[in-house]
Amino acid sequence: MLHKLLAPLIALLSLSQYVLSFPLTVRLDNGAPLRNIVYVQTFTDSRGNWFNLTDLVTQKSGITHVILASLHLDSPTEIHLNDNDIESSYWDPLWPMVSSLQAAGVKVMLMMGGAAQGSYARLQNDFDTYYPIILQILRHHNLDGFDMDVEENVSESILLRLAQQLDADMGTNFILTAAPVALSMSNSGNLDNVSWPALDKVAISSTRPNGKLFNWYNTQFYDGWGSAASTGSYDTVIKAGWDPRRIVLGVLTAASAGSSWQPTSVLASTIASLKAKYPNFGGVFGWEYGLAGQSDGQTPVQWVQSIGRYLAA
Ligand SMILES: *[C@@H]1O[C@H](CO)[C@@H](O)[C@H](O)[C@H]1NC(C)=O
Numbered sequence: 001m002l003h004k005l006l007a008p009l010i011a012l013l014s015l016s017q018y019v020l021s022f023p024l025t026v027r028l029d030n031g032a033p034l035r036n037i038v039y040v041q042t043f044t045d046s047r048g049n050w051f052n053l054t055d056l057v058t059q060k061s062g063i064t065h066v067i068l069a070s071l072h073l074d075s076p077t078e079i080h081l082n083d084n085d086i087e088s089s090y091w092d093p094l095w096p097m098v099s100s101l102q103a104a105g106v107k108v109m110l111m112m113g114g115a116a117q118g119s120y121a122r123l124q125n126d127f128d129t130y131y132p133i134i135l136q137i138l139r140h141h142n143l144d145g146f147d148m149d150v151e152e153n154v155s156e157s158i159l160l161r162l163a164q165q166l167d168a169d170m171g172t173n174f175i176l177t178a179a180p181v182a183l184s185m186s187n188s189g190n191l192d193n194v195s196w197p198a199l200d201k202v203a204i205s206s207t208r209p210n211g212k213l214f215n216w217y218n219t220q221f222y223d224g225w226g227s228a229a230s231t232g233s234y235d236t237v238i239k240a241g242w243d244p245r246r247i248v249l250g251v252l253t254a255a256s257a258g259s260s261w262q263p264t265s266v267l268a269s270t271i272a273s274l275k276a277k278y279p280n281f282g283g284v285f286g287w288e289y290g291l292a293g294q295s296d297g298q299t300p301v302q303w304v305q306s307i308g309r310y311l312a313a
């Protein structure tokens with residue numbers, strides 16, 4: 001009797017182990033892996049212990065990019081990653097984990113901006129002071145890319161200048177992305193006064209992928225600017241003329257991360273539909289790692305693994 005009940009369970013358990021230990025990287029027709037991106041803003045658990053970001057590779061989550069968030073230009077002498085000076089010893093545990101991720105083939109990027117405003121305005125007012133500081137940070141920590149989360153009003157020309165200058169100084173393999181809200185991609189609503197469709201038209205490069213300065217857009221499909229509950233919001237962005245391979249579906253990793261969080265069961269279905277509709281679907285990002293899985297009864301790394309499985313399915 002016990003045997004009969006246990007057998008299917010054991011079969012299920014060994015199947016899930018098989019799935020979890022299977023390499024999860026899926027490739028697009030241009031050879032690039034289907035992106036499984038996570039932003040990290042919470043670096044420690046509730047007891048103050050650092051998350052071991054290396055778990056993302058040792059536990060085969062299928063992660064492709066980790067984006068450290070958020071860089072704030074507060075003044076020329078106060079450049080913070082969240083609440084601490086980015087060059088202070090507070091961050092000593094972070095950098096070896098960044099190197100391990102990179103050694104395992106994961107790209108590690110830095111995001112500037114987000115809900116705390118002012119960084120882009122300061123850059124706009126004093127590019128010559130702030131730009132070299134950004135460049136120094138990227139070089140010092142050997143980072144692979146820079147993500148612009150512009151949630152304040154700035155001129156499009158300063159964003160173009162920043163992208164052009166980073167391209168010139170960091171090279172064509174350096175990843176440049178931005179994190180606009182979904183509605184802004186069809187000029188239907190925005191968190192800033194930037195027209196991303198207009199900026200993308202002029203942000204061109206003959207030497208970068210797709211001829212574009214911005215490799216792709218980490219597009220926010222939450223907080224009232226879009227939804228991951230179905231493919232509808234993503235379809236609207238693509239209908240506005242965007243190439244799916246440059247549009248990443250940005251989702252919340254837990255209900256506490258914002259509004260319009262979706263459980264992993266719903267994300268599984270949305271991702272499956274997007275993969276079926278768009279052979280070059282640009283992938284998924286989660287905001288953000290430290291909270292991930294809280295609403296799904298999962299650890300952060302398990303939540304990323306779930307996304308990896310849906311992308312690989
Ligand atoms: C993270 O885990 C790896 C083993 O998976 C270990 O080698 C490394 O020392 C850990 N890092 C930290 C900061 O605990």
Ligand SMILES: *[C@@H]1O[C@H](CO)[C@@H](O)[C@H](O)[C@H]1NC(C)=O
Nearest residue numbers: 117151152153190191192193
């Ligand atoms: C940006 O400016 C618009 C008006 O052009 C305004 O509605 C909006 O609230 C401003 N956004 C921010 C973040 O200040």
Ligand SMILES: *[C@@H]1O[C@H](CO)[C@@H](O)[C@H](O)[C@H]1NC(C)=O
Nearest residue numbers: 152153154155156193194195
């Ligand atoms: C956006 O706001 C910035 C800063 O206030 C201003 O310089 C720029 O002209 C505005 N752009 C547009 C398109 O309104």
